[in-house]
Amino acid sequence: MVPRLLIAAAAGCAFAEVYGYWLHILLHSNRIEFLSRDHMLHHLVIYGPRQPLVRPGPYLSSTKGRLGLGAIGLEWLVPVVLAILACLALLRACGAAWPTAAAFVGASLAWSSVFFNYVHDATHIKGIWLEQAPLLRSWFATTRRLHILHHTVLDDEGHMAANFGISFALCDRLFGTFLAAARPFNESGLRAALRRYSYIF
DSSP, rough: HHHHHHHHHHHHHHHHHHHHHHHHHHHHTTSHHHHHHHHHHIIIIITTSSSOEEEEEOOOTTTTSSSSHHHHHHHHHHHHHHHHHHHHHHHHHHTHHHHHHHHHHHHHHHHHHIIIIIIHHHHTTTGGGGGGGGGTTHHHHHHHHHHHHHHHHOOOSSSSSSSOSSSSOOHHHHTOOOOSSSOOOOOHHHHHHHHHTGGGG
């Protein structure tokens, strides 16, 4: 039973990383307008490309004045809840016992909470403990640098176009969205984004 639970937990972590990556791309695509609109509050209003992206704490949440769970907005919560329900249904339909399904879902939620929520917020906070942690500071410096590029590299249509993984770049490398170094700032791309989402300001 224990190996099965460990395998389920590892699969849950892998699922969370891949699903979070593709969900993040969806949030930038404007395919589901209300999801992208809410995410753009973070990208264009609070931590916009021309604003300081790393500031003294606390983290400035884009959920202020709207529904969310802490600093997690509905643009993340709704797809995550739907995915959890779908995973539970699929696991049970495939004959997985409740403990196995719980290990998968619990590990997925824990992974997301740490690597998509906490670490993401930390990348925007100057002086956060991760900057000085001996075993983590090099990884965190790289994570922050790649996330800053995510905020500042826009395509001509005004979409953030790179580095959708929050804490790890594996999916970006696999699916061709990895960017290691800054490009000249795309002013026309920023103008396109501001026009598209002008109603959120």
